[in-house]
């Protein structure tokens with residue numbers, strides 16, 4: 001199963017492109033920016049009460065055959 005990459009912070013609506021290093025996700029893949037997680041949410045997901053981890057970056061270029069943004073666009 002691939003992660004569902006959401007394109008915006010759910011709190012401030014900041015753009016979080018798939019190659020952004022500022023995206024944070026909880027175990028249910030609720031997606032927020034690092035700024036909101038640290039300063040607004042205090043590392044607790046407002047949807048499910050869980051903690052956050054940095055979202056892995058999905059490379060824009062095709063790193064392995066078939067695994068890229070072009071081949072697997074992020075869901076919206």
Ligand SMILES: [Zn+2]
Nearest residue numbers: 009012033036
């Ligand atoms: Zn945010």
Ligand SMILES: [Zn+2]
Nearest residue numbers: 026030045048
């Ligand atoms: Zn959550």
